[in-house]
Amino acid sequence: MSDLILPIYMDYLATTPVDRRVLDCMLPHFCESYGNASSATHSFGQKAAMSVAQARQQVASLLNAREREVLFTSGATEANNLALKGVADWVKRGHIITAKTEHKAVLDVCKMLEGRGFRLTHLNVDSAGRIDLNALDQAITSDTVLVSLMAANNEVGTLHPLAEIGALCKARGVLFHCDGAQAVGKIEIDVESMGIDLLSLSGHKLYAPKGVGALYVRSRSPRVRIMEQTVGGGQERGLRAGTLNVPGIVGLGRACEIAGASLREEGARLIALRNRLHDRITSRLDGCGFNGCEQERLPGHLSLSFSGVSGTELISDLRDIALSSGAACSSDTPVPSHVLSAMGRSDMEAQSTLRFGMGRFTVQSEVDYVADRVVGLVESLRVGVRDNGENEYTEKTVAI
C-alpha cells in the first residue's frame, strides 16, 4: 500500500515544477552571490558573469550549439518574438511560412508582421497534426525569408520532422526557426543535424522557473542576422538588452544539464506511463477519440476526446486532478482550439477534449488513479448522473 497525494498534477505541458536540484543551484544567487553579471569591476559581478557563462554552456551543450549562439530571454514567447521580428526587421520584406497549429506566440507575431507588409502562408496539417513536406517545398518562393515550425505541438504533442524541414530550408536557402518550448529537454534536439537556424526554448517547461528562456541564433553556415527588439544596456551582444536574470539563468542551465543526462530513460519511462493511461482509459470506455500522431509525439503527452461529454465539465468535476482541455493560455475560453480545428476535429469534438501531461514526478499510481476517475466520471456524465462525491473534494492523501 502507498500513499497518493491529491490533487494530482497532470498538466506538465502547461508548466513544470522547479526541480529541487535546479532550485538548489539558484538559491545562492539571491542573497549571497547576487552580483550584476555586467559589473565587471568587482568579484560579485565577476562571479555572476561566470555563473551565466556556465549556464550558457549547459544550454548550448543540450542543443549541440556554441555558447555564443545562446541568448537568454524571459521565456519562449519573447524568444519567438525576437526570432521572428528580429529576422523580419533585418530583411525588411518578404514571405514567411508557418503552420495553422503553431502556438499563439508565433501566430500572433506572424499576424503582426503581416500587418507590416510581410506575406504569410499558413500550412495545413493532416488529421494527426503533421505538415506535408511537399506542401512546404511548394510554398517556398523566391521571396521566402523564413519558415517557422514548432518541434512539438503543445495541445496534441505531434512532432514535426525537424531534420527534413531543416534540410529542405537549407536546400532552398531559407531560414528555419523552431519553437522548441515543448520539446527541449524531452526529446533530442540537435541544431546542427536538424539544420535549425533559430530555436526558442522556455525554462518552466523543463523544470526551471518561469520567466527565463533562451533563443538560439546560428552564428555560421549561415550566420543569422537579427535586429534587437529591446535596447538600453547592450547585454547579450546587443541583441537583448536588460540586466540578466542570473538566478533564473543558472536554473535554466542546470535544468538543461539534468534533462540532457536522462533524456532517453526519462522518455522511455514517460512513454510507458502515457501508454498505460491510454490503455486503461480506452479499454474500458467507448467513444474515445485520440488526438495526435501515434508514432511521432511527445513522450508524456496524451490528448483524448470523449464523445457526449464536455471537457470543461469533466475538468470542473475532476477537482482532484489538475488537467487542461487544451493549451493553458486558452483553456479558460470557450473558443474551440485552433489546433484541433486545423486537424479537422468538429467544435463538439474539440470541446470534449482533455490533455493529460505527465512529467518527471508522475508515478504509476497517479496514472491509475486518473484513469479510474476519468472512466468513472465519463460514464456517469454520459448517463446523466453527476459525480457528486468528488465535488466535495478537498486536498487530501488517499491510501492505495
Ligand SMILES: Cc1ncc(COP(=O)(O)O)c(C=O)c1O
Ligand atoms: C509551443 C509553445 N510555445 C511558446 C510557449 C510560450 O512559452 P513561455 O511561457 O516561456 O513564454 C508555450 C507555452 O505554453 C508553448 O507551449
